[in-house]
Amino acid sequence: MATTPHELRVREARHQFFDRGESADIELPQEVLRSWLRCRDSSVDYRDDGRGDPEGRSGLDLARERSQSLLSNAAGIMEHVFEQIRASGSMVILADSQGMILHSMGDPDFVSRAQRVALQPGSSWSESVRGTNAIGTTLVEAAPVEVNGAEHFLDRNGILTCSASPVFNPRGEIEGVLDISGDYRGNQRHTLGLARLAAQLLEKRLFEIEFARELLIAFHNRPECVGGLQEGLLAVSPEGRVVGANPVARALLGVKQGGMVCGEFGTLFRLPFGTFIDRCSRDVCSLQALELRGGEPLYARIRGRVPTVGQANSRSDAGGQGEARSTSGAGEPAGRNPPCDRRSGRATLECLSTGDARLQLALDRAARIMGKDIPLLIQGESGVGKELFARAFHYSSPHQDGPFVAVNCAAIPENLIESELFGYVGGAFTGARREGAVGKIQQAHGGTLFLDEIGDMPLAMQARLLRVLQERCVTPVGAQRNVPVDITLVCATHRVLRESVRNGSFREDLYYRVNGLTVTLPPLRDRSDIRSIVAIILASEVDPARGEVTISEQVLDFFERYPWPGNVRQLQNVIRVAVALLDDDECEILPLHLPEELFGSDPMDDAESGQASAVAASSLAAAAVPVQVAAGRSLDEIELDAISRVMLEEGGNVSAAARRLGISRNTLYRKIGRMK
């Protein structure tokens, strides 16, 4: 690849700086030159081999623990950024405030090349260790920085092009750095913008979590920016004292980078706090005009429910309208539900904790945003328990006594979605009820709206839903006026929503709105707590009057091995059928009570059909067919190998061999036929 004029200039600059010790008329970005001078002053060696001393596993674990909130909130954002740059030979990196890399994801080719210069988790990329580089220099400059090729202080790092942005915490301090790095030859002009955008998204999330119990005021000097990523956010106490401001808010208020905004609302704006609240409560849907003390106009809106002025002081009152959500601490279940009352349909998150590590992670993360105004997105295969999780989230929350309204976006015909979600006024369209209808969004006011299969929502509806989420108001079909709504949003999908964004079937802006926190529920086949789930389902399927029913060890063993394509729903059906098949005097579920289709065989296939499923289950449970899985062998070869060995061991007895293999005799005959 030909050398570009920029590369020639940087080479000349290196020669001037490193060989002749001059720096006066070097043509370099100012922040890079400042960094070179700092590095020279602190004796960083530009010929260093650049490997540094990566922290051991425990050092990295410790750093990750210190930055746990940063890390857990950044993970989804990093994945999304990576989707944008996939196949460009790059990686996305998160570093802490000391420059230690905490997490990275990237194209495998580039990742292994990056490792050669220690661009990997556990390595420090502070300026003092690695000279001028985007992560370290961003930390010093407290601003987004791009470092291309030979602009890196260390010769060795000239293979990289890196764009980094600081991530400020709600106190205005740098919490970490988001960086996108790649091969210096593939430098893209928009990369720094992407890093900055991702950092802003992360900052916003950290801010919303930190101040989830305060009143949040969103504002900007351009009305169209309120509700978007660029909005300024102020956290205000019930008395009107400003307790936090995000970086955009600080910039709009003219506070220096990293500086704090404190003081009374009334000292920042030309409007008393009480008057502002009053205006917002009279017209919750419109933006309110505000003026800075210097007279600059702004547009503002309160996020979530607007308190009345009197209420603003009694937000800790559990009985207070809507503000009950601030009484329960993060992660504390509200405590009014009996802990695991499944039959009432009010199971809490606590009840779903049955020992699987991946599920537990999802439960813990969901508990952390409890009562905070953060939308939850639940992903997972069909039947893994997404709706159950959503309900448990609702019944663990401070608004558990509010409604839980579920809408299956895939099940409503496209032409009815609008009226179903938004409602309509009488006579709005042909066939409409005379008295009109209240839409699902409005029905969920004061509680939780659960949008199942959100990935299947038509694009036109997505635009309308986005507006509702931004403005917290709905306009029923045919209505002139907006109706304010206060809802907690939980969405679920079996799709990977990021991919739907990529292929254009899901709006990116809505994606960011609905995935405040994403949890992915594991498929049943990957769960380590199948026996606990079986026990729970069994307890709910057996009529207590019938007396105790147990499940044989063989069946349990089979349950643990079966791949469960239909997940918990399929397991529940299997147990339901097995319980129904028990004779009055039977109290143990045996293989013979299991449905045939579990084993992929036709019930009529076997002469001993009464025993077929029993045979299948017991033989699967026995799993006494050690098979050598040598590299390069096909599944057919492995299967035929197992069949011939079992046939040999059973002395050619087809029934016995079929029993051990877990298939019917006819299936075995067919398979043996193929062997000839």
Ligand SMILES: Nc1ncnc2c1ncn2[C@@H]1O[C@H](COP(=O)(O)OP(=O)(O)OP(=O)(O)O)[C@@H](O)[C@H]1O
């Ligand atoms: N942990 C569990 N314990 C007991 N029953 C469960 C559990 N998880 C799910 N179920 C049951 O499995 C069935 C399927 O669960 P649910 O409807 O929540 O799954 P889903 O992921 O929302 O499915 P879909 O994607 O098809 O809508 C329900 O009857 C539910 O009660």
